[in-house]
Amino acid sequence: MKRTLPTLASLLDQLRAEGLVADGASVSTPPMNASQADQGTPGFVRAMVAMSAWIAALLLQGFFYGANLTRSWESMAVVGAVLCAASVVLQRKGKHVLFLSSLALALSFTGQGMLIAGLGSHMRSATLVAFVVMVLNVGFLAVYDDRTMRFLSTLAIIGASFAIVLDNHIPYGIQLMTLLLAGGSAALWMSEPDLATGNLAPCYRPVGYGMVVGLFSCLMPSVMPGYAGPHFYAPYGAWITAGGLLAVLIYFEYRLLLEHALLDDRRVAAAVFIGTLLLAYPARRMPGMIAAIIVLLLGFRRGNRTLMGFALAFLFVFISAYYYHLGLTLMQKSISLMVAGAVLISLRFALVTVLGQDEEVSHE
């Protein structure tokens, strides 16, 4: 059954009665900034505009190529830098006109592509190019007031960090990045009420989504057969990642149990922690599965279906990829999955029995 949402006015009355809103506070419509104007736009509409901007950026690059502006690295870099600057100005001036803000997005994609390609062909160092990408996108994150750009800039910064770690063969760098992203994502989404009322309100959500997608992207090499090469994963790398992610997951669950005053009920706490450890057993070689569970729980905790969608999609990818994992025989994988599956189902029935919970009828 679908729930009916109250109006803002009636909800404010309730909050006022509970002492959570000051008596004088009322719903007002102050002038919106660009990110607020964008807030009413469904996510798939933003995705459609972003995809179109990307197609337009490809066409613009074709135009600049035809106009002989990409023949030398200097011209590419200069035109790219000018386009980046122009996109920021256009976005700020035309933030209430969707055509102009979409054009600004396309110009920024084109500009970044040309600037990076130009400097990249001159520098011939992946680390230096990645550093330029990072600096450029930190700048965009700060000055370009648009959700799509902030999401993509976050991803670009994570991608550049990943490239630096790989290019310099930093030991356990990927593991560290993964754990920082997992912990950072959990901290960011758990602090949503504070962030939504502070100065970071316009940017925390796109950055949060970028961090989650970046987290899964960092874990994607683990699904590729033969990933255990020295450049990617140091010895015991998957174990370290799985152990770290498990620690993040257990801490998150502890916070949730505390929040709902369920920590005192040892049976519930035991069911949750045993279930987690069992999930971690087959996932020790495929840590992405633990990361997907963290994001799934975060999404449910925040009532955020986008996060839950990301988590389920990647969970499916990681479970499927487990089949191709080279470190274990199919028999070993099969036994660990069957045992974990059987115990999870038993735990579920134990939980229902312990809590006396009415089982959900699916069409409710």
Add this chain to the structure above:
Amino acid sequence: MELKMNEWTATPEHLRRLAQNGVLTSAALERALRVTGVVPGVVEWRRFLSNLLLLMGSLMLAAGVIFFFAYNWADMGRFQKFGLVQVALLLAVMTASYVGLDRMAAKASLLLASFLVGAFLALFGQTYQTGADAYELFLGWAALIAGWVLIGRFSFLWMVLLALLETGYILYWIQALEPTWLTKKYLFLFESLFAMNLVALVLWELLASRGVAWLEDRWAPRLIGSAAFTALTIPMVIVIFGDSYGRQDLFPGALQLLYVLVVALTGWFYQRAKQDLFLIAAAMLSVITVVTVYFAKQIGNNYGGFLLLALVVIGMASGGAVWLKRLSRTGEEAR
């Protein structure tokens, strides 16, 4: 008539906007999200955990069984293997029957049983080396689970059936008919896939509009609709480029007519009859793709034309987005 802001519904977006404007403190925002049911309470957590454990457990168990048979353990005789998979199948079906089909546990059991049928068929092919093509496995699998799908009243199970049917159908075309690139047969593969998805979508919407509660979830029709538009857009793109390869015969006017009709009907149905902007956006993205490809072909190597086309693409997307935002606002006011 435009609503005043205090008459707006308390969606999470609106609540966050109030918080950003300083009307709500962080505690008030959290409470508001809890009151509106966005942030879960203890009861919702219990239900979620219960379903999560059940679905994860079923998924892992099914994957474990499939991995086990893929291992093709030489020390185990074929009768033991068949016995094992059949006992597991029987247990899953008996559990579904015992707990009652309205319950989530029964649905998860039917899902597990459906995956086990696939494992059984794979084991059969592995043991007897029938030489059958892969499409027969998928179509046979779909036929064998169809009964459970019908009685299961579980949208996920329906999507599994549709995926099996379409995979089997695609493999049939590739393995049995072997269509060559840029032939009418090749186009017909996509057109028939479009037709399959369209029929599924129409049936879904029809039954949902008659009050079938378990069909109310929007994720499945959105997925089917997106698949339908993808299957229709591909032949449109192929026919646009077809004459470059001397294949003017690939310009069947009927396809273009069908395309225009489907886009128009999608716009009308999901705006007037059942508001779902996602599918209108999918139709719009398809139109943007087709128009862009058409003009890109006309432009050829004229670089100035790329600039013009880039502006046209942005114009179409932003025009579409403005229209969708307006529809979204109108829908909200109507609620």
